[in-house]
Amino acid sequence: MAEEKKAEEKQMPEIPKGEPSIKTDVIDPISLMQYDACTRCGECDNWCPTLDAMERDMNISPRDKISRWRSFMGKNYGLLAKLFGPKEIPEEDIQNFNDHLFHCTTCGVCGTVCPAGLNTIEMWEATRQQLVLRGNGPYGKQSLFPKLIGEMHNPYMKEQKDRLLWVPDDVEIADNADIAYFTGCTAGFNMQVLAVSTARVLNKLEVPFTMLGEDEWCCGSALIRTGQPHIGDTPRQAAIHNVEALEAKGVKKVLFACAGCFRAATIDWPHLMGREPNFEVVHLADFLAEQIEHGKIKWENSLENKTITYHDPCHLGRHVGVFEGPRKVIKSMPGAKFVELERNRDLQRCCGAGGGVKAGIPDLALGVASGRIKDAMDVKADILSSACPFCRRNLGDGRNSVLGLETGDFNVRDSEENDMQVEDLIVLTAELMGLSTKTKSQTEE
Amino acid sequence: MSEPFSYYSGIPTFEMMLGIALVAVLIFLIGMILNMKKWGGGSVKAFLSAFIKSATKEGHQSILTSVVLDILLQRRIIRRSPFRWVMHMLIFVGWGGMLVLSLIFALFEILHKIGIGSFDLNVVRSGFDTPNEVLGYLLLIGIIIAIIRRVALSEVSKRTQVFDWVLVLGILFITVTGFMAEGYRPDAVSAWTFLGADEALAQTLALFHVAISLLFCIAYIPFSKYMHMIAAPLTIIANGGGE
Numbered sequence: 001m002a003e004e005k006k007a008e009e010k011q012m013p014e015i016p017k018g019e020p021s022i023k024t025d026v027i028d029p030i031s032l033m034q035y036d037a038c039t040r041c042g043e044c045d046n047w048c049p050t051l052d053a054m055e056r057d058m059n060i061s062p063r064d065k066i067s068r069w070r071s072f073m074g075k076n077y078g079l080l081a082k083l084f085g086p087k088e089i090p091e092e093d094i095q096n097f098n099d100h101l102f103h104c105t106t107c108g109v110c111g112t113v114c115p116a117g118l119n120t121i122e123m124w125e126a127t128r129q130q131l132v133l134r135g136n137g138p139y140g141k142q143s144l145f146p147k148l149i150g151e152m153h154n155p156y157m158k159e160q161k162d163r164l165l166w167v168p169d170d171v172e173i174a175d176n177a178d179i180a181y182f183t184g185c186t187a188g189f190n191m192q193v194l195a196v197s198t199a200r201v202l203n204k205l206e207v208p209f210t211m212l213g214e215d216e217w218c219c220g221s222a223l224i225r226t227g228q229p230h231i232g233d234t235p236r237q238a239a240i241h242n243v244e245a246l247e248a249k250g251v252k253k254v255l256f257a258c259a260g261c262f263r264a265a266t267i268d269w270p271h272l273m274g275r276e277p278n279f280e281v282v283h284l285a286d287f288l289a290e291q292i293e294h295g296k297i298k299w300e301n302s303l304e305n306k307t308i309t310y311h312d313p314c315h316l317g318r319h320v321g322v323f324e325g326p327r328k329v330i331k332s333m334p335g336a337k338f339v340e341l342e343r344n345r346d347l348q349r350c351c352g353a354g355g356g357v358k359a360g361i362p363d364l365a366l367g368v369a370s371g372r373i374k375d376a377m378d379v380k381a382d383i384l385s386s387a388c389p390f391c392r393r394n395l396g397d398g399r400n401s402v403l404g405l406e407t408g409d410f411n412v413r414d415s416e417e418n419d420m421q422v423e424d425l426i427v428l429t430a431e432l433m434g435l436s437t438k439t440k441s442q443t444e445e
Numbered sequence: 446m447s448e449p450f451s452y453y454s455g456i457p458t459f460e461m462m463l464g465i466a467l468v469a470v471l472i473f474l475i476g477m478i479l480n481m482k483k484w485g486g487g488s489v490k491a492f493l494s495a496f497i498k499s500a501t502k503e504g505h506q507s508i509l510t511s512v513v514l515d516i517l518l519q520r521r522i523i524r525r526s527p528f529r530w531v532m533h534m535l536i537f538v539g540w541g542g543m544l545v546l547s548l549i550f551a552l553f554e555i556l557h558k559i560g561i562g563s564f565d566l567n568v569v570r571s572g573f574d575t576p577n578e579v580l581g582y583l584l585l586i587g588i589i590i591a592i593i594r595r596v597a598l599s600e601v602s603k604r605t606q607v608f609d610w611v612l613v614l615g616i617l618f619i620t621v622t623g624f625m626a627e628g629y630r631p632d633a634v635s636a637w638t639f640l641g642a643d644e645a646l647a648q649t650l651a652l653f654h655v656a657i658s659l660l661f662c663i664a665y666i667p668f669s670k671y672m673h674m675i676a677a678p679l680t681i682i683a684n685g686g687g688e
């Protein structure tokens with residue numbers, strides 16, 4: 001593979017004789033212990049979405065990766081290493097391990113089903129970081145993240161001043177309010193239908209909200225997931241910047257429509273900053289569910305008995321535990337015939353975009369997405385909904401691939417002509433509330 | 446009852462049993478220190494401090510709940526596979542139960558040796574015979590299921606390494622030698638009496654069984670797949686347990 005060839009050509013560190021081939025200084029003690037806690041039962045392999053997409057290539061099985069890293073640790077830090085010195089690990093073995101480790105979406109299902117309860121997400125991310133520091137990782141285009149996010153504060157090479165270009169004239173944004181909407185880079189730049197739908201729904205609900213606008217920085221999730229949080233200290237700087245900016249606005253609650261940003265704000269930011277922010281972090285799906293409970297959402301349109309299913313984004317569901325809010329919203333939609341996917345909630349199958357896989361190994365991301373699309377086809381879904389821009393994009397690509405459709409424009413609403421619509425919860429909500437989901441440029445046209 | 450059977454199920458001398466046990470525990474402790482240093486980036490203290498911090502994190506279920514539901518009852522396994530839960534529980538209960546009984550009996554022997562308490566050691570040991578026999582069979586059944594699973598299920602068989610086989614075959618060997626040592630005893634109540642009473646062989650096998658049990662099931666833990674018996678419960682506690 002070209003990427004592997006490229007990786008082999010990387011400058012590897014010279015390991016002095018008698019020194020360990022691998023270091024463990026950025027892997028926390030609990031993660032290191034977890035490598036020894038694996039019972040090798042293989043339950044993780046039964047659920048891993050990338051294994052399914054890679055025709056069960058066991059090099060990328062979670063169990064196999066744990067075995068290999070444990071073996072590296074034994075050779076460098078075990079009893080024999082203490083007695084006779086660390087055994088050199090062939091460079092090729094470490095590079096192969098690195099490449100296989102980056103073939104992981106960090107969806108975390110392996111940890112969910114693990115009888116020993118391993119927190120595999122933290123294990124993979126910390127080990128990735130160790131390998132990045134060593135010069136083996138990251139993988140493919142993931143190496144562009146630090147420069148883009150560090151310098152431009154978004155991964156899409158856009159200007160900060162363009163953060164609010166998506167805002168249409170009909171949307172009202174308050175300078176100050178109790179609630180803030182953290183748009184996220186994807187919705188703000190490349191998937192504007194999500195941003196306009198969110199803003200119009202909040203306006204219709206008469207919920208005043210403010211935004212950081214040009215002051216909003218990328219949440220840093222992509223850097224953390226790909227083992228690059230140390231480069232330029234970017235995610236920590238981003239966490240501090242965003243939290244302090246939101247606190248300065250005096251907001252009490254921050255809404256996130258992006259599962260990746262939501263995960264970062266809920267778990268990563270407090271971890272990086274060493275404190276909790278002085279505001280509540282809420283995903284839009286839960287916020288909408290609360291509005292439904294209070295009878296504030298008035299539906300004006302119907303799904304007309306369409307079969308709709310819901311894909312739990314990993315970052316929203318398994319990572320943070322938001323499962324019921326999105327379901328409550330869908331089930332309350334008029335004319336919705338809701339069906340669960342066979343694998344749902346904490347056992348769902350990842351869409352394939354996470355962990356830097358969409359950027360680093362797009363073919364693998366597409367393969368995993370195709371698997372999820374087939375899951376949705378099995379339940380005869382007319383609409384596959386989710387609550388994450390990355391899931392929307394990758395499942396959309398998967399749908400197009402499986403059904404042989406042209407690549408669509410993900411900036412706008414998915415075509416209702418498609419046999420299976422792949423659409424975000426907020427877009428469907430806006431439509432059923434009788435709101436326009438047209439982006440600013442569509443309106444201007 | 447002849448004197449050689451006074452101590453530890455037939456081991457010729459108390460000192461011999463104590464000696465082997467101490468060596469086993471010493472090797473175990475050295476191994477554990479090495480592991481904790483490995484996990485703590487060269488410092489046992491760093492590991493312990495990280496572990497305590499993680500185990501006591503806000504929002505975690507209580508450690509007692511984790512110990513009972515997740516470690517002793519292993520609900521995470523039953524959620525995934527009732528079959529594997531039965532297999533693992535048989536091994537866990539059999540192994541753990543016999544370890545506890547051995548420790549209790551060793552305590553009686555120590556008290557007897559130093560002259561504390563007035564009890565007949567043979568009577569105490571006889572009281573342990575049936576529980577040991579039952580636990581031994583639980584372990585044996587569990588291990589046989591594990592071996593059959595590894596041989597018969599192609600998906601499991603393909604992924605089995607020497608690392609896995611050493612554990613199951615080692616326990617099988619120890620379990621069988623335990624039954625044999627019991628079966629050769631002149632006063633045995635075991636089903637294995639079909640082997641015929643042979644006091645000398647019983648003593649030799651008892652010594653062999655205890656020695657390899659201590660070395661394989663205690664000393665070897667930190668250096669083998671056995672390590673999961675310690676690292677997995679610690680992981681569950683550190684991560685807050687739960688389903």
